Amino acid sequence: MGTDAIIDFGAIGKYALDLLPYIPITLALSVLATVLGTVLGLGFALIKLARVPVLSQLTAVLVSYLRGTPPLVQLLLNVNAVPILILYANHAFGTQWNALALNPFLVAAVTFALTEAAYSSETIRAALLSVDRREVEAAHxxxxxxxxxLRRITIPVASVVAFPTLVNHFIGMLKQSSLAFVVSVVEITAFAKILGGRDYRYFEAYLATAIIYWALTVIVEQLARIIERQMQRPRVPGRSPRPGRGTRPDPGSDRGPGTGGASAPAREPEPDGGSGALTGAGALAAEGSAPQRDATGRDRPLTKHEQEVPA
Structure with missing residues (x-):
């Protein structure tokens, strides 16, 4: 028996092409759960930092439960708990909601979002604590x-710190979304099981599935690196243009090129005919107030006789 009879390599490529239309479902589930989980995680982190009475204790218990139970168990529990809650609501409030008309996609998204919130809350809390208190005090x-x-200072700075870890959470959510097939969400893994059962080629179907998940993870990692470099790029303050490049000195200006300063006032003619020279007592005063130098050329203080200027 040849190797081709055991493993059909041609079927791997065929199954991969058949699974491509279900990639958007997996991505939509992962993105929705991650976004909701991050928002809830931010709320949990703020409640912990603010130490809100009662709410902080309830949040701690909820986070402990979500982190201490498997996501698959939470998913199975929630998909069976929602119809029971709807029946109780119909009995208590007289509503007529259909307890069986559940959207498994939304149930899976909310379940995964709660799990994501439990883990991202600690990441976000640590990022918020890393913000320099002086920036917050300056804002106040x-x-x-x-x-x-919070909106203009704390969150923008903390997002740069938390971004790499949140990307890892999204990659984990991308793989965790494969659990949604147990509640009848037909995504990549669920359709791979259907393909394998149709041709009895489960190995080829799941191998194609693994390759697709691997490719998605690599693409997300590369995109995250590009975004992270953009976020961490330092902001260079604007430099003033060099003289001669796009700037011309204003005519009559004594404040340099391109400054737009007012022109220097014209010098008024002197009383002695406009020569600008000092005469009489003014010349003597100027001579007397000028610094005197000794034999070595250094400045020396004026003597009392030199300080006396004749009237």
Whole structure:
């Protein structure tokens, strides 16, 4: 029996092409869960930092539960708990909601978002604590409200610190989304199981699935590196243009090229005919006030006789 009879390499490429239309479902589930989880994680982190009574304790218990139970168990529990909650709501409030009309995609997205929130909350809290307190105090000194300071100062700075870890969380969510097939969400893994059962080529189908997940992970990593370099690029303040490049000195200006300064006032003619020279007592005063030098050429203080200027 040849190797081709055991492993059909041609089927691997065929299955990979068949799985491509289900990549958007996997990406949509991963992005939605990550975004919701990050927002919830930010809320959990702010509650912990603010030490809100009761809420901080409830948040700690919820985070402990979400981090201490497997995501698959949470998914199975939630998909069975939602119909029960709907039945109780119908009985208590007289509503007529259909307990069986569940959207498995939304159930999986919310479940994964809660798991993501539990893990990202600590990452975000550490990033918020890394912000320099002097920047926050400067924002308060400028009259910013706490919300403005959080939105304009704290979150932008903390996002740069937390970005690499949050990208790792998204990659983990990309792989965790494969668990959604147990609640009838037909994404990459679920359709790979369907393909394998159709031709009894499970190995080839799952190998094609693994290659697709690997490729998605590599693409996300490369995009994250590009974004991270852009976020960490230092901002160079604008430099003034050099003289002679796009700037011309203003006519009559004594403040340099391109400064737009006012021209220097014309010098008024002197009383002695405009020569500009000092005469009489003015010349003697100027001579007397001029610094005197000794034999070595150094300045020396004026003597009392030299300081007396004749009227």
């Amino acid at each position: 000194a400028l009259g910013m409200t706490p919300w403005q300071t």
